[in-house]
Amino acid sequence: MFETCKNWLYKIVNFFLFILAILILIYMARDLLEVFQLIIGSELKGSMAEISDFILGFFMLFEFIVMIIKYIEDTHNIPIKYLVIISITAILRQLLVIHNNGLQTLFLTIAILVLVVVLFVIELIKEKELKRGKQVK
Known part of the structure; x- marks a missing residue:
């Protein structure tokens, strides 16, 4: 049912x-x-x-x-990796449109850096899970 x-x-x-x-x-x-x-x-x-x-x-x-x-x-289900990548591209687009405000540009680039670090951590976790899965078998 x-x-x-x-x-x-x-x-x-x-x-x-x-x-x-x-x-x-x-x-x-x-x-x-x-x-x-x-x-x-x-x-x-x-x-x-x-x-x-x-x-x-x-x-x-x-x-x-x-x-x-x-x-x-x-x-x-949308994997978090795709949402992070879409967020990065959206911020990059925003940087293309608004590039005359220095402080805003700095904040947007920091946001991109944080999202890239998140992607890196996601990949590390995925690798660790794959290694753990191979060890269990």
């Missing part, structure tokens, strides 16, 4: 995630058209800040799609 309910809940969650992915894809297509209009359109010559804003938003949406796919592939 419990397994049946769990399977139904997973199907419902997958359905809603599919709808969310479709909506994100539609929004990405609209964003892409706006970027083309800003770049190519003669009446709408956009500034680099506007264009980069659209492009960075596009890649954020792309990461959401990838995260949804990874979530479904990994049986409704």
Whole structure:
């Protein structure tokens, strides 16, 4: 009984995630058209800040799609490693947009350093677990 309910809940969650992915894809297509209009359109010559804003938003949406796919592939579980990597890329994107404030740049680079250390620790723990598993066998 419990397994049946769990399977139904997973199907419902997958359905809603599919709808969310479709909506994100539609929004990405609209964003892409706006970027083309800003770049190519003669009446709408956009500034680099506007264009980069659209492009960075596009890649954020792309990461959401990838995260949804990874979530479904990994049986409704996102490994912490992927979340840390996505956080690093988001902070790097923020550094690209906001680079005129020295203190904020320093804080963002410290955040990236902390996340890289977290990735390193995760890999060390994974190696230790693999070695422990080999010793048990």
